[in-house]
Amino acid sequence: MTRIGFIGVGTMGLPMATNLVKKGFRVTAFDSNPEAVRAATAAGMTAAATAAEAVATADVVVTMLPSSPHVEAVYTGDGGVLAAARRGILCVDMSTIDPAVSQRVARAAQERGVRFIDAPVSGGTPRATEGTLAIMVGGAAADVEEARPVLAAMGTNVIHVGAVGSGEVVKLCNNLIAGVVGVAVSEAFRIAEGFGMDPRVVTDVISKSSGNTFLMGFMHPVPGLVPTAAASHEYRPGFMTDLMCKDLGLAVEAARNLRVPLFVTPAAQQVYRLASSHGLGRRDFTSVYAFLKPSSSQAPV
Amino acid sequence: MSETIGFIGLGNMGAPMAGRLITAGYSLVVHDARPEAARPLRARGATWATSPAELAAATQTVITILPTSREVREVLLGPKGLLEALRPGSLVLEMTSADPSATRELAGEVAARGSALIDAPVSGGVRGAVEGTLAIMVGGDPALLERARPVLTAMGRNVFHVGPIGAGHAMKLVNNMCSGGILALTIEAVAVAARAGVDPARAVEILQASSGRSNASDNKFPRFILNGGFDAGFAIRLMMKDLDGYGRLAQEAGVPSPVARAATEIYRLAMARGMAEQDHTAIARLIEEWAGVSLRAQGGIA
Numbered sequence: 001m002t003r004i005g006f007i008g009v010g011t012m013g014l015p016m017a018t019n020l021v022k023k024g025f026r027v028t029a030f031d032s033n034p035e036a037v038r039a040a041t042a043a044g045m046t047a048a049a050t051a052a053e054a055v056a057t058a059d060v061v062v063t064m065l066p067s068s069p070h071v072e073a074v075y076t077g078d079g080g081v082l083a084a085a086r087r088g089i090l091c092v093d094m095s096t097i098d099p100a101v102s103q104r105v106a107r108a109a110q111e112r113g114v115r116f117i118d119a120p121v122s123g124g125t126p127r128a129t130e131g132t133l134a135i136m137v138g139g140a141a142a143d144v145e146e147a148r149p150v151l152a153a154m155g156t157n158v159i160h161v162g163a164v165g166s167g168e169v170v171k172l173c174n175n176l177i178a179g180v181v182g183v184a185v186s187e188a189f190r191i192a193e194g195f196g197m198d199p200r201v202v203t204d205v206i207s208k209s210s211g212n213t214f215l216m217g218f219m220h221p222v223p224g225l226v227p228t229a230a231a232s233h234e235y236r237p238g239f240m241t242d243l244m245c246k247d248l249g250l251a252v253e254a255a256r257n258l259r260v261p262l263f264v265t266p267a268a269q270q271v272y273r274l275a276s277s278h279g280l281g282r283r284d285f286t287s288v289y290a291f292l293k294p295s296s297s298q299a300p301v
Numbered sequence: 302m303s304e305t306i307g308f309i310g311l312g313n314m315g316a317p318m319a320g321r322l323i324t325a326g327y328s329l330v331v332h333d334a335r336p337e338a339a340r341p342l343r344a345r346g347a348t349w350a351t352s353p354a355e356l357a358a359a360t361q362t363v364i365t366i367l368p369t370s371r372e373v374r375e376v377l378l379g380p381k382g383l384l385e386a387l388r389p390g391s392l393v394l395e396m397t398s399a400d401p402s403a404t405r406e407l408a409g410e411v412a413a414r415g416s417a418l419i420d421a422p423v424s425g426g427v428r429g430a431v432e433g434t435l436a437i438m439v440g441g442d443p444a445l446l447e448r449a450r451p452v453l454t455a456m457g458r459n460v461f462h463v464g465p466i467g468a469g470h471a472m473k474l475v476n477n478m479c480s481g482g483i484l485a486l487t488i489e490a491v492a493v494a495a496r497a498g499v500d501p502a503r504a505v506e507i508l509q510a511s512s513g514r515s516n517a518s519d520n521k522f523p524r525f526i527l528n529g530g531f532d533a534g535f536a537i538r539l540m541m542k543d544l545d546g547y548g549r550l551a552q553e554a555g556v557p558s559p560v561a562r563a564a565t566e567i568y569r570l571a572m573a574r575g576m577a578e579q580d581h582t583a584i585a586r587l588i589e590e591w592a593g594v595s596l597r598a599q600g601g602i603a
Contacts, residue, residue: 261569261570263563263566270562
């Protein structure tokens with residue numbers, strides 16, 4: 001059976017790697033946080049003391065890390081993946097990062113005779129746990145096919161979208177829309193409630209109208225409407241506000257480099273930043289609805 | 302006075318600043334990517350250096366004022382760069398509107414070779430450079446500022462110590478965000494006044510005497526917008542660079558910046574409309590277009 005070196009077994013990485021174990025893969029896990037490594041051991045993985053150790057015996061390396069600098073350091077830093085990996089090995093980075101960084105790491109990998117593809121995911125912790133993530137893959141077709149059995153153990157929709165980096169492009173565009181929609185739905189429902197409307201009725205109507213969105217159906221920001229939504233569980237993530245802020249920042253940065261004027265995305269990003277400043281950074285991003293609580297109707301305007 | 306100063310970057314700002322130093326009695330060694338930019342200064346006695354390295358060999362005080370951190374890095378660390386020949390104990394006055402984190406990194410490179418770099422960006426535009434009335438914001442060791450003060454006061458009227466290395470560049474981004482943001486807001490607001498039937502010149506005159514007063518109402522509108530001149534000497538692409546620099550700074554600092562982000566995109570829209578090389582006050586043309594109104598003074602400027 002394919003041996004997997006899994007680096008980054010945090011909120012998302014742990015349930016993903018656990019699904020690999022359940023499907024019979026032998027997983028060696030590393031994380032810079034020792035507690036995460038202990039959790040991985042409890043889930044049936046072999047603990048590695050360093051990234052290099054996790055990679056040394058692997059056929060396929062999977063990385064799931066918080067940000068672009070983490071990915072660059074884990075791959076190209078001292079004692080990193082590229083230094084330790086055997087020639088010809090396949091690396092799959094599932095982090096959400098800047099597409100330009102994916103392309104840069106891919107070039108560095110190629111120079112060392114290592115193959116690299118990007119495969120960011122959508123669906124948050126619940127679907128990571130179920131093994132039903134959407135996975136958008138960028139890379140050479142043969143590499144993607146080789147990774148497919150591994151990816152299929154973690155997600156139900158594995159889509160090859162183009163050359164290396166293009167998985168990240170699609171991910172960034174998806175999260176831009178989800179982030180903006182999270183604010184839009186929250187604002188709309190605050191207004192409807194201000195008029196005394198029952199949010200359940202508003203949801204029923206909008207779900208059959210032009211304002212219908214995936215977010216309202218599965219991650220409704222108003223508590224109590226969708227039982228599995230984070231809103232119905234004190235906004236436990238799910239997908240944290242701070243991470244949404246980070247992803248919208250990637251979109252804003254990409255637009256800067258591409259010289260695309262961008263109005264709604266930076267505004268939405270700043271709303272999440274404000275929500276974070278109000279203590280909601282580590283809650284689900286749909287807690288932006290809580291942040292948009294109106295002032296008392298008794299207050300003078 | 303016959304101390305020799307090295308001066309790299311003879312653009313819209315650098316050339317008149319270097320001219321002030323000659324007026325103050327300094328000897329100059331100059332360099333620019335475009336040799337023809339040095340011609341007027343050479344006519345006044347400045348010596349031409351073919352590279353930053355050649356310039357470094359002739360002086361222990363070097364001023365750089367370039368478009369962005371990228372050019373500063375090239376001048377310092379590139380082939381035939383300053384650091385190939387900078388003599389120990391030299392002082393680099395980095396006057397570009399640059400990225401604070403890049404500046405801290407470059408200051409480290411300079412220090413590792415036994416010299417020092419302080420950041421000293423300026424505000425005041427081409428007119429302030431020509432008249433020697435710039436505001437200069439210095440980041441770095443105060444003792445190094447004192448060593449540079451005579452040189453700086455030859456170019457600027459207000460020399461401020463801001464904080465540690467990079468603080469000058471951070472403050473410059475903060476200033477330009479205020480300048481660019483308030484300008485965009487004031488243009489938008491005067492367009493609203495004009496659509497409501499107010500002569501733009503009258504609206505500006507009232508702002509000047511009221512709580513909405515700013516550099517936009519007191520300076521930019523009367524001198525560059527009401528008369529259709531659009532020649533403040535600072536291009537939209539350069540403002541864009543500083544506004545984006547501010548955005549990164551706010552992000553690094555973890556401060557929400559919703560107002561700044563919205564204003565920034567007005568300039569990016571102007572870039573997308575092919576206005577990159579136009580003066581930053583020309584964003585008024587864009588706002589005039591979408592408001593369907595003229596912001597020229599109707600009855601001449603008071």
